[in-house]
Amino acid sequence: MLITPLLSQQGTVSDAPEVRTPFTLNAVFDPAVGHNAFSFAGKDVPPTIRVSPGGEIKVKYDNRLPVVSHEKCVDVPCKNISNLHFHGMHVSPERPQDDVLTMVAHPGQVLGYRVEVPDYAPPGLYWYHTHPHEESDRQAIDGMSGAIVVEGIDRYYPEVRNLRERVLVLRDREIEKDDPSREQIKQQVGIPTGRCGKSDEQEPERVFTLNGQLRPLIPIGAGERQFWRIVNASPDLYADLQLDGQPLQIVALDGMPLSYHDPNRRTRNVTHMFVPPAGRVEAIVTGPAAGTHSTLRTRCIDTGPDGDANPEMVIADVVSGMEDRSRVREVPATESLPIYKEPFTRQMEALEKSSPDFTVTFTEDKKGFYINGRKFSMDELPMLRVRIGSYQHWRVLNPTHELHPFHIHQVHFLAYATNGVRSKTPDWLDTVDVPYGGSVDLVMDFTDPVIRGMSVFHCHLLSHEDKGMMAKILFE
Ligand SMILES: [Cu+2]
Numbered sequence: 479m480l481i482t483p484l485l486s487q488q489g490t491v492s493d494a495p496e497v498r499t500p501f502t503l504n505a506v507f508d509p510a511v512g513h514n515a516f517s518f519a520g521k522d523v524p525p526t527i528r529v530s531p532g533g534e535i536k537v538k539y540d541n542r543l544p545v546v547s548h549e550k551c552v553d554v555p556c557k558n559i560s561n562l563h564f565h566g567m568h569v570s571p572e573r574p575q576d577d578v579l580t581m582v583a584h585p586g587q588v589l590g591y592r593v594e595v596p597d598y599a600p601p602g603l604y605w606y607h608t609h610p611h612e613e614s615d616r617q618a619i620d621g622m623s624g625a626i627v628v629e630g631i632d633r634y635y636p637e638v639r640n641l642r643e644r645v646l647v648l649r650d651r652e653i654e655k656d657d658p659s660r661e662q663i664k665q666q667v668g669i670p671t672g673r674c675g676k677s678d679e680q681e682p683e684r685v686f687t688l689n690g691q692l693r694p695l696i697p698i699g700a701g702e703r704q705f706w707r708i709v710n711a712s713p714d715l716y717a718d719l720q721l722d723g724q725p726l727q728i729v730a731l732d733g734m735p736l737s738y739h740d741p742n743r744r745t746r747n748v749t750h751m752f753v754p755p756a757g758r759v760e761a762i763v764t765g766p767a768a769g770t771h772s773t774l775r776t777r778c779i780d781t782g783p784d785g786d787a788n789p790e791m792v793i794a795d796v797v798s799g800m801e802d803r804s805r806v807r808e809v810p811a812t813e814s815l816p817i818y819k820e821p822f823t824r825q826m827e828a829l830e831k832s833s834p835d836f837t838v839t840f841t842e843d844k845k846g847f848y849i850n851g852r853k854f855s856m857d858e859l860p861m862l863r864v865r866i867g868s869y870q871h872w873r874v875l876n877p878t879h880e881l882h883p884f885h886i887h888q889v890h891f892l893a894y895a896t897n898g899v900r901s902k903t904p905d906w907l908d909t910v911d912v913p914y915g916g917s918v919d920l921v922m923d924f925t926d927p928v929i930r931g932m933s934v935f936h937c938h939l940l941s942h943e944d945k946g947m948m949a950k951i952l953f954e
Pocket of ligand 1: 881882883937938939942943947
């Protein structure tokens with residue numbers, strides 16, 4: 479495919495402001511863009527939260543959204559209810575921590591979060607986003623999300639030390655069918671004209687942005703190694719990330735260093751990396767030869783006959799030899815030693831061969847989206863209770879005709895088989911894609927004593943979650 483360089487018109491990727499706690503985050507209606515937004519320190523740019531293992535995130539979340547909304551949430555006007563979820567973090571699901579069930583702010587109300595990060599927390603990239611049932615999709619489209627970095631990943635992989643680090647947040651921009659700039663935007667991000675996948679819907683409704691910009695430039699030195707920490711904060715676009723001509727050297731997935739369960743596990747080179755909505759990838763990348771130009775792109779994804787269009791597109795241009803005026807942070811060296819979690823191999827082998835302790839089945843029809851035949855409501859009882867201190871084998875079945883990414887709050891799981899076939903590189907994740915007409919098998923880690931109380935698991939296509947594809951789980 480031919481890429482038209484747009485260098486003269488493009489902006490350089492901008493870094494989000496950084497914050498250490500405590501801080502205040504406001505939810506506001508921004509008349510300049512005509513939709514809701516996060517406001518931090520007087521600007522509509524969500525900050526990157528930095529926290530050390532053993533530290534805490536203290537945030538006052540002030541819902542200043544208007545009582546009457548003109549935005550649409552799952553086919554009805556939004557009520558502008560909001561709250562925060564700290565995606566992937568191994569913290570308590572109870573108030574005042576990562577609680578999306580009882581901590582709910584109506585317009586005019588304030589929530590006080592105090593999230594205690596354990597000292598054994600895997601260091602890596604996490605993220606925060608709003609999680610009000612029936613309104614989460616709209617607020618994610620409105621960009622109400624940001625990155626969280628748990629510091630100290632260099633303890634696991636010293637090769638990232640002193641590399642320049644970029645926190646890259648993928649969000650999306652709507653291009654409605656009647657949008658006059660639609661064709662121009664499609665061209666700008668280089669969407670090819672041919673078909674992509676089996677979806678009946680081939681016209682994309684969204685395109686990716688990177689740190690709020692459409693196809694920005696990422697400056698890098700020729701042959702320079704940089705550490706890129708990428709979160710897919712889109713509510714429904716899958717990414718299959720590729721850096722033209724260069725491998726991605728994967729260091730961590732979903733916030734967890736690859737070696738967290740196995741000190742001998744090295745980084746992994748891949749030519750492209752599939753990142754479902756809510757997933758994260760942290761990788762070392764190498765700048766192209768001087769004066770050349772490559773792109774960070776997402777490849778075409780087959781979301782299934784009932785899925786949305788998810789075409790190939792350019793996310794950013796990666797340019798070496800370009801003057802870089804931005805102040806880019808370098809990964810500092812951490813003093814303390816890494817904490818590893820036991821690999822528990824024998825127990826896991828037995829679990830993998832056992833029949834599932836619990837099966838999640840995703841279904842949908844014209845009236846809604848379901849888990850095990852049930853449509854979520856806030857006053858629902860837990861679908862299941864699990865004893866803290868155990869590992870469980872879960873199977874997630876997707877008999878529908880589209881992809882669904884499975885996510886459970888607070889917990890990482892080992893995704894070891896897809897469609898019944900064991901993976902060559904089983905990874906610990908908090909969000910995993912479930913192929914249409916297929917299944918995934920997972921070892922759930924319910925051993926962390928701080929993860930106690932009522933929580934949820936759901937599909938991370940947020941419109942599906944809003945329409946009922948969520949269920950409660952009680953950790954006791
Ligand atoms: Cu779904």
